[in-house]
Amino acid sequence: MxxxxxxxxxxxxxxxxxxxxxxxxxxxxxxxxxxxxxxxxxxxxxxxxxxxxxxxxxxxxxxxxxxxxxxxxxxxxxxxxxxxxxxxxxxxxxxxxxxxxxxxxxxxxxxxxxxxxxxxxxxxxxxxxxxxxxxxxxxxxxxxxxxxxxxxxxxxxxxxxxxxxxxxxxxxxxxxxxxxxAFFLFLAVQRLIVAPIRRVVNHMTAYAEAPEDGRRVIEPTASVVELRDAEEAMHAMQTQLTGSLRQKERLAQLGGAVAKISHDLRNILTTAQLFADRIEGSADPMVARAAPKLVGSIARAVALCESTLAFGKAEEAAPQLREVALAALAEDVAEGEGLAGEGTVTCLIEVPEALRIYADYDQLFRVLSNLVRNARQAIDATGTEGSIEISAGETGAEWWIRVGDTGPGLPEKAREHLFEAFQGGARKGGIGLGLAIAAELIRGHGGRLELARSDADGTEFVIHLPKSIEANT
Incomplete structure (x- = not known):
C-alpha cells in the first residue's frame, strides 16, 4: 500500500x-x-x-x-x-x-x-x-x-x-x-488537506487494482479548490482510461474474431480461386474475358485476408517495388469498384498514360480501392449523383496521387482519428480499419497519406510517394 x-x-x-x-x-x-x-x-x-x-x-x-x-x-x-x-x-x-x-x-x-x-x-x-x-x-x-x-x-x-x-x-x-x-493547525491540516489527499491516494490504489471497474472512478468531493481541481482531473483521466480499456478489450475480442473469420474466409477463397482458374479455359468469349478479372478479384480477396491476419500481429508485408503504369492501375480500381459504366456515381481518371511509378501494385491497388470505395459510399449515402476524380503527377522528388469526391465531407469526429485503427470510421457501420491499413501501406513505401481537405464540397486525399529514400528524409 x-x-x-x-x-x-x-x-x-x-x-x-x-x-x-x-x-x-x-x-x-x-x-x-x-x-x-x-x-x-x-x-x-x-x-x-x-x-x-x-x-x-x-x-x-x-x-x-x-x-x-x-x-x-x-x-x-x-x-x-x-x-x-x-x-x-x-x-x-x-x-x-x-x-x-x-x-x-x-x-x-x-x-x-x-x-x-x-x-x-x-x-x-x-x-x-x-x-x-x-x-x-x-x-x-x-x-x-x-x-x-x-x-x-x-x-x-x-x-x-x-x-x-x-x-x-x-x-x-x-x-x-x-x-x-501547532496542535490545532495539525488537526486543521489533517482534516482539510491530509484526509482528502489520503482519500485520493486510496482511490488511486483501489483503481489501480481494477481499472476496468467504473465504480472505482473517484467522485470529486473536496472543498479545497486545488484538491477539487486535482480530483476532477483524476476523475476525467480515470473515466477516459476506463473507457479506453473497455474499448481495447472489445477490440482485442473483435481482433480474435476477425482473425478466425479471415483464416476461414481465406481457405474458402482459395478453393474459389481454383475453380476460377478452370473458368479461364472456357470456350465462351464472355466467360473467358471476365475470368481474369474474377481471378484477380479473388486473389486480392485472399491477399486482403492474409493482410488482415498480419495486421492483427502488427505486421505488414514489405512492398515489392516494381514499375507500375498508374493510369492502367487507376482504371482497374474504377472497374473493380463498379465505376467503369454508367451510374449515379462517375469516376474521372486524369492520369497521364506515360506516367510510371515504382510501387507495390497490389498494395497500391488496395489503397486506391479503399479511397474510391469510401468516396462512392459517401456519395451514395446522400442519394444524389456525384463524381470521383483520380489524378496524378510528379515533381523532382516525388509522385503524387489525388483522390477527390463531391460527397458531403467527413464528420469532425472522424477527422480526429482518421488514420487510427478502429477509431477513424467515417461511415456508419464502418470499423475504421481501411484508412489505417492504407496509411500503413503508404508509409511502407516511404511516403505518406494525408487529408488535403474535407468540407461541404467534398473530400480529397493525397498520396505522396518519394522517388528515392533520400527524397523522403
Missing part, C-alpha cells in the same frame, strides 16, 4: 502532517523569539528605571531630614534601594546624596536618558552573556522632574538573575503557545 511505503521511508517526520507540525512549531518559535528580543530589552530598562525611582525616594528622604539621618539609617536606605551610591543633579549642582564603599571598581556605565532600541537590545544581551558580578553605573531622569538627572551604582547580578527568570518564563510560554498552535 502507498501508505505503508510512506511510513517505511521515514516515518511520521517525512509525512505531510509531520513536516507541517514541525514547521509550525519552528515558525511560531521564531515569532516568539522576535518578540522576546525587544521584550527582554524593555524588561531590563524597566528594572533599572525602578531602581532609579527607589534610589530617588531614598535620596529625597535624606535631603528632607538634612543632618538627622544617621549612618545606620543611610545604610538602610541604600539597602532598601539596592544601590551603593546615589547622585542627584539639581540646579546644575551635582550632589552625592547617599554613599557607601564600593566592593570593586565600576565596570560599565549605562545612560538610559537617550538610549535607542538597538542600544537597549545590545546592552540587555551583553548583561545576559556576562556571568560575573559587576558594579555598574546607571544614569537616568528623576521622576516628577525632581532634578536634571539621577545616577546610581549597583550590582549587575540581581539584574541578570531577574532577566534570566523573565526570559525563562517567556520561553516557556512561547513553547506552550507554539505547541497549542
Amino acid at each position: 502507498i501508505k505503508g511505503v510512506s511510513v517505511r521511508r521515514g516515518g511520521f517526520v517525512n509525512t505531510l502532517s509531520g513536516r507541517f507540525l514541525a514547521l509550525t512549531v519552528a515558525f511560531v518559535m521564531l515569532a516568539e523569539v522576535l518578540i522576546f528580543v525587544p521584550s527582554i530589552a524593555r524588561f531590563r530598562a524597566d528594572f533599572l528605571t525602578l531602581r532609579l525611582e527607589k534610589a530617588q525616594i531614598a535620596s529625597l528622604a535624606q535631603l528632607a531630614a538634612e543632618d538627622m539621618v544617621t549612618p545606620a539609617l543611610e545604610k538602610e536606605l541604600l539597602a532598601n534601594a539596592e544601590v551603593y551610591n546615589v547622585v542627584l543633579r539639581r540646579d546644575e549642582v551635582r550632589q552625592l546624596v547617599l554613599s557607601s564603599p564600593l566592593p570593586k571598581p565600576i565596570s560599565n556605565t549605562f545612560d538610559l536618558r537617550e538610549a535607542g532600541p538597538w542600544e537597549l537590545i545590545r546592552d540587555a544581551f551583553s548583561c545576559l552573556l556576562e556571568p560575573d558580578d559587576q558594579i555598574i553605573r546607571v544614569i537616568g531622569y528623576p521622576v516628577q522632574s525632581a532634578g536634571l538627572l539621577i545616577e546610581i551604582t549597583m550590582d549587575s547580578k540581581p539584574l541578570r538573575s531577574a532577566m534570566l527568570d523573565y526570559g525563562g518564563r517567556i520561553l516557556l510560554l512561547s513553547a506552550l503557545i507554539s505547541g497549542v498552535t
